[in-house]
Amino acid sequence: MVFSRLLPKNPQFGVLFTRAAVNAHTTATALVDLCERFENVEAKVHRLRDLEHEGDHVSGQLTIALQDAFITPFDREDIIELNNHLDDFVDLIEEAGRRMWLYRIDHPGAPALQIARVIEQQAQLLAQAMPMIEDAGKSAELSSYTQQIRKLEDDADRISDAVQQAQYDGVTDIPGMIRAMRLGEIMALLEDATDQAQRVAKTIEGIILKNA
Numbered sequence: 733m734v735f736s737r738l739l740p741k742n743p744q745f746g747v748l749f750t751r752a753a754v755n756a757h758t759t760a761t762a763l764v765d766l767c768e769r770f771e772n773v774e775a776k777v778h779r780l781r782d783l784e785h786e787g788d789h790v791s792g793q794l795t796i797a798l799q800d801a802f803i804t805p806f807d808r809e810d811i812i813e814l815n816n817h818l819d820d821f822v823d824l825i826e827e828a829g830r831r832m833w834l835y836r837i838d839h840p841g842a843p844a845l846q847i848a849r850v851i852e853q854q855a856q857l858l859a860q861a862m863p864m865i866e867d868a869g870k871s872a873e874l875s876s877y878t879q880q881i882r883k884l885e886d887d888a889d890r891i892s893d894a895v896q897q898a899q900y901d902g903v904t905d906i907p908g909m910i911r912a913m914r915l916g917e918i919m920a921l922l923e924d925a926t927d928q929a930q931r932v933a934k935t936i937e938g939i940i941l942k943n944a
Contacts, residue, residue: 745794745801746805746862749794749814749815749862751790752791752815752818752819753859753861755787755822756818756821756825756855756859757855759783759822759826760848760851760854760856761855763828763848763851763852764845764852766840767832767840767845767848768845768848773833777830780825780826780829783822784822787818787819787823791819805865805866806865810938810939810942813935814935817928817931818858820928821855824924824928825925827921828918828925831921835917835918837914837915840915840918841915843894843895843919844918844919844922846891847891847892847923848922850884850888851888851922851925851926851929854884854885854929854930857877857884860877861873871940874936875937877936878933878937881930881932881933882930884926885927885929885930888923892920892923895919896916896919
């Protein structure tokens, strides 16, 4: 045990997790831009895809770093879980944007923009928190970030609930039904992304508890 404490920690995990979180924030910001200014949709969706590929690249680097590391800053299973949850977060953001393009909707609507902004706020908090992930002295600050992410997820749930209640109001024909269903799918993906950000936060909380 004493010997293991003397071994140097591998600093690349914190750096890579920070890169992943910053990329997630950039992706979320691109989603907000898509929902807010619904023009040049195909180009903006391609931008989301490029950012998702960058996330995959960083995720792969984290996997390689874990395979090569003799000692890690926290439990290996937590590194795997945090890596997977961050990667899935970006995947869901990209998929929501991709569906907007595939379904050729005229506009995602105000509620989609509201949840996209929630996702962007969650991602920004993750990008601010991740540089502290290896610093046990920053546990209180990390906990503050994760609590804010949880609260934002609650906000997204309220928006989503209101949308579901009124999803088919005024729908009188088949095209209207199809449009409502497609918008419902997009909203579900956006809500899943906010849930995924909360999973990232919960993983961070678990790391904090284990290393307290």
